[in-house]
Amino acid sequence: MSEQKKKRNLWKTLPGFVISAFFLWRTLTGIHFKTIQSIRFVDRWWFAALAIALITGYTLRVYRWWLMLRASGAPGFGVCARVLLTSFAANNVLPFRIGDFLRVFGYAEELGSSSSSILGTVILERLLDMFMLLSFLTAAVATSTHVLTFPMFGHDVRILSFALPVLAVVTLGVAAFLLFARQMETLVRGLVGALPAGRLVDKAESWILLAFDSVKKLSLTAKLMLLFTSLGAWFCEGIIFVAASRVMGLVVGARGPWLALSLSNLSYLIPSSPGAIGTFEYFCKLGMVSQGGKPDLAAVYGLLVHVIVLLTITVAGGIAFFMHRAGRARVIARADRAEVASERKTPVRN
Template structure:
């Protein structure tokens, strides 16, 4: 990735000339993601009719309070999990971690290239009283825990009903999704157990594999990113690793209850498995490159899950949009308020956001930052 703020460039004169071309290249990189989002958004809204909109009403208002409670619980647990990972490195308190994490989530929702993660790793390292390498290691571990947990949820739901999702037709042959999901669950379970409870062994295996690969910048980056991940795990006690696993499950149970609450509030006719499939599929949709906030992809995957469990396509599309609006705007507003409150508190000492963004590296560094234990 190229762009302004590259710390490895030449002198100021050398960097100023190609800036417009770099800006154009960055703009072109946004087009595929927005095109993917537009395609999935079209797939979501094409089946929505005016009668579908008229048919939806808040039937059980009590579920509004339940939804808000689980929304707060989900993000409180996310903050706690991240603070717990940073705690052993002498990081700042829970309040600072709350502000930084919510700001990061909000930035990821509205800015391209996962800039919120870059802000968390580099811009706010001083606020967190932690090195950028330590923060990056926790971000990698956080992502893997979420992916593994969501995949486990998905496969567990499919194990309960082999035909929960329609089969995939390939050249006239029907392929059951469960046949692919079962091996994925086994791999995820083994990988997660090895990562959390066999990190030293897994580290030696990775180093052995890397030594067999051809030497080069990519091989070095792979090895150093693996070291970052193992560094975050090895700093935790056995009980701490169990707590990480339990908290990750609790986070996604809370997220699932947000989906359940909205479906109950609107009295959507769907099987009980529907909202739970929706939370797994829609959030795994973030793995597909798209616009910030996975707009379109999130709604489309949510719709597919709900329709597979008996909900009407138009109602399912509206439901996907509403769920995304609730989650997207709540965390974006919370992060924006936290960001602005911090800026106002600092007053003149606060730097403009544009300056913070300009100082960010254009990609995660290939060289190993200070503070990585070997």
């Protein structure tokens, strides 16, 4: 990589780190050392509930992705699990969502599917995740007795005022992808036909149509299973937030952990450093404070939850990646040794 390209990449990633630093500063402001010293883990059996929820939730995510790819000839569940965990780990430590890029382009041959089909699954995955998070957020905010706001440019913005319209748009997106793929395909063809012909337009049309094609292959039962597994995965994620609050003895209303779940994970939409460091903690704290949590304890809580989830998934993905690489290296080494042995046994003819 040239020096000039390295500098360009640095300037592209720098704003994200600045944003993360800002939100991390806002989160940690007001935390006193005495508060950290006073923290005691209570109800430790909730650690077991947390671990079970973490394993179950990510197993459901793997199953959901395997279900999407199965129509395109996906390999076994284990291969999908390794690739998905590896991509999550890469997203947590590398900029520009490199993990998604690897899924779409780097592992297409290994997954036995085209890059465009995998791209369709990633888009659908994101839509389903946003749909579930916004549904949890809207339900919690709409039933809350408090008017939830967050500061933006010196003004207090009501969370419900933007959650409802965004939820409506995402719901339409999910419906279009799952239920009306054929109609959307016709619409895309018509729109592209009205544009001037060109290589870029033709390539974009091809990718979009192939993405819709990957969804059209799914049966109605499979589509319903995608919705149920998405709900199950995010419910398990919510249990992680509930369990962490119980372990810390953090006294908040019943909606607190669910608001923290929704807001912190939606904060991934804000450009920031890999892993959404800073934004995750800030919006997690915001959700807990809105339901009566003490700001300093809520900040520590946000850090705890993020470390647990981020570290676990990154380590799991890293182990999966390196174990696979080591296994491939052993297979190649055995093949090389077998080839050398075969050459030695072959008689040389004059």
